[in-house]
Amino acid sequence: MSRVKVFLALALACMVMSAQSQPVEAGVNVIPMPAEYSAGSGSVSSHRMANLPQKVRISEKALRRHLEGRELADWQLKSAYWLELGQKRVSIVAADEQGVFYARQTLRMMASLDSSLTCCTILDWPRFRYRGVMLDESRHFQGKEFVLKQLEMMALLKMNRFHFHLVDNPGWRVQIDAYPRLTKLTSWRPQAYFWDWEKNEIGGPFVEEGTPGAYGGYYTKQDIAEILAFAHERHIEVIPEIEMPGHNYETRAAYPELACSLPGGGRDPWELCPGKESTFEFLEKVLLEVFDMFPSQYIHIGGDEARKNNWKLCPDCQARMKAEGLKGAEELQSYMIRRMERFAHAHGKRIIGWDEILQGGLAPDATVMSWHGTEAGLKAVREGHDVIFTPTRYCYLDFHQDSAQFRPVGRLVSLEKVYSFEPIAEGISEAEAHHVLGLQGCLWTEHVQDAWHAEMLLYPRVFALAETGWSQADRKGWTDFQRRVATFSALARKWGYTVFPALPLNSTL
Numbered sequence: 001m002s003r004v005k006v007f008l009a010l011a012l013a014c015m016v017m018s019a020q021s022q023p024v025e026a027g028v029n030v031i032p033m034p035a036e037y038s039a040g041s042g043s044v045s046s047h048r049m050a051n052l053p054q055k056v057r058i059s060e061k062a063l064r065r066h067l068e069g070r071e072l073a074d075w076q077l078k079s080a081y082w083l084e085l086g087q088k089r090v091s092i093v094a095a096d097e098q099g100v101f102y103a104r105q106t107l108r109m110m111a112s113l114d115s116s117l118t119c120c121t122i123l124d125w126p127r128f129r130y131r132g133v134m135l136d137e138s139r140h141f142q143g144k145e146f147v148l149k150q151l152e153m154m155a156l157l158k159m160n161r162f163h164f165h166l167v168d169n170p171g172w173r174v175q176i177d178a179y180p181r182l183t184k185l186t187s188w189r190p191q192a193y194f195w196d197w198e199k200n201e202i203g204g205p206f207v208e209e210g211t212p213g214a215y216g217g218y219y220t221k222q223d224i225a226e227i228l229a230f231a232h233e234r235h236i237e238v239i240p241e242i243e244m245p246g247h248n249y250e251t252r253a254a255y256p257e258l259a260c261s262l263p264g265g266g267r268d269p270w271e272l273c274p275g276k277e278s279t280f281e282f283l284e285k286v287l288l289e290v291f292d293m294f295p296s297q298y299i300h301i302g303g304d305e306a307r308k309n310n311w312k313l314c315p316d317c318q319a320r321m322k323a324e325g326l327k328g329a330e331e332l333q334s335y336m337i338r339r340m341e342r343f344a345h346a347h348g349k350r351i352i353g354w355d356e357i358l359q360g361g362l363a364p365d366a367t368v369m370s371w372h373g374t375e376a377g378l379k380a381v382r383e384g385h386d387v388i389f390t391p392t393r394y395c396y397l398d399f400h401q402d403s404a405q406f407r408p409v410g411r412l413v414s415l416e417k418v419y420s421f422e423p424i425a426e427g428i429s430e431a432e433a434h435h436v437l438g439l440q441g442c443l444w445t446e447h448v449q450d451a452w453h454a455e456m457l458l459y460p461r462v463f464a465l466a467e468t469g470w471s472q473a474d475r476k477g478w479t480d481f482q483r484r485v486a487t488f489s490a491l492a493r494k495w496g497y498t499v500f501p502a503l504p505l506n507s508t509l
């Protein structure tokens with residue numbers, strides 16, 4: 001479909017650094033690689049391009065003329081654009097504002113990376129609708145300015161979902177008016193570094209807000225409103241996560257009555273008690289405030305790593321299981337998730353949960369975040385559910401990308417490994433593929449205290465996720481991607497981002 005200039009192919013051949021998969025086409029310095037690119041004649045300097053008049057047309061009919069019969073889903077059409085860079089003007093045609101926005105991101109990246117641009121035509125649309133990044137703000141807290149900075153980068157990369165992991169054992173990070181102790185008491189701790197605080201997998205102490213030297217913080221409703229406005233302008237949906245029933249050490253520290261009716265709340269320190277009605281009352285009140293803050297159609301309810309031992313001994317949990325005819329602790333978890341899904345639906349929301357929500361029976365409309373591997377996602381797709389893939393071995397960005405990296409943990413998840421991820425896993429048929437919403441990189445922050453460290457783990461691997469999420473599969477090519485990553489990483493560093501070396505230092509570009 002695309003024309004390839006012979007000289008570009010030759011230039012590319014000179015740059016091949018390995019015998020791995022060849023790019024379809026080179027010459028355009030953009031991440032993610034557009035669906036179709038045709039070089040025209042002539043060139044324009046990037047400085048001049050910035051001042052060229054832009055002719056923008058928002059019309060589905062006009063865009064369809066450029067698509068020449070290519071079949072796109074409605075959500076793809078919304079993001080699609082046709083772009084012509086000439087010496088005298090820039091023309092953009094899109095069906096929606098979103099398409100115009102993405103066309104401008106392409107122009108922005110082209111102008112930033114090259115001083116002289118070949119005149120060209122680009123026709124482009126995304127492959128997956130969910131192209132996400134998750135940030136864990138509980139273990140360590142970075143705060144608003146950091147988040148805005150990463151949203152800016154995500155927008156340039158045409159990523160469109162920010163999964164905000166706001167609450168977890170070591171800290172509650174969002175203002176909830178109905179339960180002020182959550183932020184007054186459990187957003188703050190004496191030790192800054194997570195592993196100094198959490199010993200032997202049991203959480204440490206919290207201290208009250210205002211305690212001298214306390215580490216922590218949280219987002220006020222005003223902060224959240226600012227983040228959402230910033231994200232909205234960049235066509236990024238922010239999905240909040242409120243964990244249940246596990247990962248609630250901090251919640252129990254603030255409100256001990258939410259634990260099981262056992263001495264000290266039971267052996268497991270993290271779980272809420274799904275036997276008590278008051279637990280549901282708490283969660284519903286919290287969620288109502290969260291729904292008011294976040295317009296996203298999704299609420300992530302966690303659902304991961306609940307140990308469930310307390311429930312087997314707790315009289316309230318036992319009574320609940322008997323009354324509801326539940327056969328075991330897994331079915332009790334499933335009862336809780338289904339009940340919370342009904343609550344979410346009643347307020348026009350849909351739930352996302354980590355893949356443990358499959359255990360004991362999946363809530364009818366739940367979207368599954370497949371993290372253990374791809375098997376859980378496959379099972380969910382088979383059952384007709386939507387899936388977002390975040391498998392640890394490709395998408396967990398807390399894992400190290402090089403053994404020389406600062407505080408390397410987990411398995412090796414190199415840039416090449418991330419880039420090699422294919423979300424349409426083997427065994428997913430064409431008819432089922434629409435259930436694969438996309439992919440997400442997850443930055444857990446147990447060992448990530450500093451902003452520079454967080455960025456070093458995000459970049460350049462988020463560049464790879466962006467390309468897999470947006471670019472058509474046949475437009476990806478590891479060799480050409482390395483070339484673009486090297487140039488773009490240098491630019492991102494100039495803009496103040498910390499980017500891990502993408503290539504060995506002796507590589508020639």
Ligand SMILES: [Zn+2]
Binds near residue numbers: 261310311314
């Ligand atoms: Zn209980």
